[in-house]
Amino acid sequence: MEMISENRCFGGVQGVYSHESACCSTTMTFGLYLPPQAAHGPVPVLWYLSGLTCTHENAMVKAGAQAHAAHAGLALVFPDTSPRGEGVADDEAYDLGQGAGFYVNATRSPWEPHFRMWDYVAEELPALVVSEFPLDADRQAITGHSMGGHGALTLAIGLPGRFASASAFAPIAHPSQSDWGRKQLSAYLGEQESTWAAHDSVLLMQDRGFDGPLLVDQGSDDQFLDLLKPEVLAEAMAARRQEGAFRIQKGYDHSYFFISTFMGDHVAFHADALALS
Numbered sequence: 001m002e003m004i005s006e007n008r009c010f011g012g013v014q015g016v017y018s019h020e021s022a023c024c025s026t027t028m029t030f031g032l033y034l035p036p037q038a039a040h041g042p043v044p045v046l047w048y049l050s051g052l053t054c055t056h057e058n059a060m061v062k063a064g065a066q067a068h069a070a071h072a073g074l075a076l077v078f079p080d081t082s083p084r085g086e087g088v089a090d091d092e093a094y095d096l097g098q099g100a101g102f103y104v105n106a107t108r109s110p111w112e113p114h115f116r117m118w119d120y121v122a123e124e125l126p127a128l129v130v131s132e133f134p135l136d137a138d139r140q141a142i143t144g145h146s147m148g149g150h151g152a153l154t155l156a157i158g159l160p161g162r163f164a165s166a167s168a169f170a171p172i173a174h175p176s177q178s179d180w181g182r183k184q185l186s187a188y189l190g191e192q193e194s195t196w197a198a199h200d201s202v203l204l205m206q207d208r209g210f211d212g213p214l215l216v217d218q219g220s221d222d223q224f225l226d227l228l229k230p231e232v233l234a235e236a237m238a239a240r241r242q243e244g245a246f247r248i249q250k251g252y253d254h255s256y257f258f259i260s261t262f263m264g265d266h267v268a269f270h271a272d273a274l275a276l277s
């Protein structure tokens with residue numbers, strides 16, 4: 001692992017690191033925030049998965065999460081959204097290929113050799129950060145935005161017992177029935193839709209739900225509402241009697257102004273589930 005930068009931030013350290021990923025067969029970059037409490041021992045971890053077009057950097061510099069994490073004593077991890085590099089497949093559309101990994105393990109050419117973002121976020125990066133930083137692997141939570149909200153919800157439901165709590169900002173809730181999903185899942189996984197079910201929050205919620213508290217925030221003025229399909233997720237949560245809350249935030253759009261407004265609520269929600277408050 002190589003340190004790219006480390007900056008003092010709210011009494012802790014915001015770092016950026018790169019490493020050779022065996023999983024993605026390329027160099028991957030991630031951000032990691034250690035709160036001041038990490039100087040005294042391992043701290044719990046909140047994963048933040050980002051959306052389409054993002055790198056590790058967008059949320060790190062725009063979500064305003066570090067002040068809240070420092071207050072709660074939580075570390076933050078900001079993974080990239082896809083493998084990158086010259087030898088890595090890409091598409092000219094912003095919503096496929098580099099910057100649009102959709103948190104799945106691709107099984108189709110030309111994506112399959114590098115696009116293994118499920119395994120990267122579920123296995124390889126957790127093992128790396130726990131070995132390199134003072135993090136408590138037994139206390140983890142996950143959140144994300146849009147494509148990253150989809151990733152946070154599907155990983156949380158797909159890995160029972162891993163995350164104490166899950167949350168999402170404007171998640172792509174029902175990708176198997178959305179233009180933000182059908183194109184990507186068929187490209188990465190093939191046309192057989194049964195293979196998509198493990199990567200659709202609504203279908204997972206209908207099937208089994210999440211084994212912890214869940215918080216979802218959705219702006220009423222989000223420009224991508226038709227693609228996100230929040231109402232179907234809200235219905236599925238209610239039908240499942242899923243512990244948690246689905247909130248419509250009046251007047252908010254899809255931007256990081258929305259995310260930064262409610263980030264404090266999400267960090268406090270996870271701190272509570274991780275027994276930090």
Ligand SMILES: N[C@@H](CCC(=O)N[C@@H](CSC=O)C(=O)NCC(=O)O)C(=O)O
Nearest residue numbers: 051052053054058094145146147148256
């Ligand atoms: N370029 C596209 C949409 C790009 C966009 O809005 N990306 C969002 C995530 S959308 C779902 O995953 C984002 O987080 N952008 C980065 C940022 O810093 O805001 C278009 O214009 O339609």
